[in-house]
Amino acid sequence: MHGTHRLGVAVIVGVALLAVGSASVVPADRVLVVEDAETGERYITTPVSDGTTVALEYTHSVEKTRVYDEYTVRGERLEMTRMEFESFGWGLPSDADVTRENGTFVFDPSGNYSRVTVSPGSTAGHTLHVGDKLYDLVTRTNERAVDVSVTRRSTLAAAIDTRYP
DSSP states (O other), rough: HHHHHHHHHHHHHHHHHHHHHHHHHEEEEEEEEEETTTOOOOEEEEOOTTEEEEEEEEEEEETEEEEEEEEEEEETEEEEEEEEEEEOOOOOOTTTTOOETTEEEEEOOOOEESSHHHOTTTTTTTTEEEEEEEEHHHHHHOOOEEEEOOOOOHHHHHHOSOOOO
């Protein structure tokens, strides 16, 4: 009986190890990651899926007008799908084929990125939109440059990662 008990425990432990090992390599949901461009410290990790809207909203430093850069998650990339701005100025697309919507210039820019680098600042007041969630990048990052990207994490990592909402 003692040997049978040991065998049963060994089988249970083996199955548990196999499950944990499998969970650690099986891809789970994708997550949007905002990390320090220099140190790699993660400031935000939040689930996303194909079609999730990710946007940066800020005040243009020279024009002092609102700018909205919208991306759509496509696999593990961010496809730029919309840009809104209220005036033409330095760094804004003066030769773009724009339309006007409620006094705002709008266009569909080209671009598909594995990473978008942002330098949040208090003057610009950068806000990150991820679906219906808003993140104050200035406060979260202490105005440090960040890389925004989409990545996959294993089922195990998703299950045990409680650092970020």
